[in-house]
Amino acid sequence: MNPVISVADLAAALGSERPPVVLDIRYKLGGPPGIGWYREGHVPGAVFVDMDSELSAPVSAPVGEAGRHPLPDADAFAAVMRRAGVSADGDVVAYDGADGIAASRVWWLLRYFGHDRVRVLDGGFQAWTAAGRPVDTVEPAPAPGDFAAKPGGLRLLDAAEAAALPADGVLLDVRAAERFRAETEPIDPVAGHIPGAVNAPETGTLDAEGRLLDAEALRARYAALGVVPGARVAAYCGSGVTASHTVLALASAGIDAALYAPSWSGWSSDPARPVATGE
Structure with a gap:
């Protein structure tokens, strides 16, 4: 599967019988929190996922061996994904503000934990709005998914x-x-x-x-x-x-x-x- 998806292809997928779960991963190091941007407007149906608290384990002070964004525990990550509606056989699309760098975190984590059907929106929310696509402020309550995390889908180095x-x-x-x-x-x-x-x-x-x-x-x-x-x-x-x-x-x-x-x-x-x- 191509790791990126175009705005046009995402729009078409959202109108299909089984649309993908869309995750909003807007993030800026040092803030402000991405949830503010999400509440101002997001891709319809998107669920916000927080980089620091949901896509990373708690950080030690001072920063230690695991780094400034430690990988989350498998069970904790799986719970976040299930809350967002991610299921084992369902498609997922992640996006951030523009460049895909923040969204790639959830792409990597899902791939590492055994979920291959995930892509990043090419150009992010900026490309979505530039194309005149609709924006929503309603925060959805998706049905829980059944995703289970199985580490080892991508390679890690120590x-x-x-x-x-x-x-x-x-x-x-x-x-x-x-x-x-x-x-x-x-x-x-x-x-x-x-x-x-x-x-x-x-x-x-x-x-x-x-x-x-x-x-x-x-x-x-x-x-x-x-x-x-x-x-x-x-x-x-x-x-x-x-x-x-x-x-x-x-x-x-x-x-x-x-x-x-x-x-x-x-x-x-x-x-x-x-x-x-x-x-």
Whole structure:
């Protein structure tokens, strides 16, 4: 299944006999909470799901090994999805404000926990409204779904595996270049990157309107970064959310990739781990 869906295809699906469950994942690091945007208007029938409280486990203070957005417990995540109406054999479409980066978190989680019938709305809510599609303010009460979480549908790396990967594969750091080079670090206490990682800012997977590049363009981009057919590849970012979008982009290009979910926030929580700077 293509990991993205167009506005036109989602609109058609919503008018079908069995429409998909639509999840609103609008989110901005540091706020304001996405529920406010949702209540101002959303795709008709969409259910809001919160990044921090429902798509992540509670965060320790200070941030520890699991990172700034720890993966949620399987049972807790399954309960959130069932509340939203997700069933084992039903389609799901997730969207965010525009670029799909936040929505990719639920795409990755559903895939990891065994649900393959999930896509991200290409261009997000911005594309939906730009196309003149209807917007609703009614908060639905869907019938509970029967989704059960079974971990292992996508590959995860731990810190040791992430450290070893550059020796015979490609570890993509998808943060902005200035953070990768340690010129600035606005969020985490340590600046730099995992030694051997290759910088691949996630903005490079998107066009000017926040839509995912086509498969051919994505394959060319990743080939230039050393990702060739059959290569072992994984991605990380600051907290694991943006790198989920990298896994989605690679999937769209026909490339399987793993995720180092704790990402830089988890890696840098251990002062014994090496840190690289510059290019």
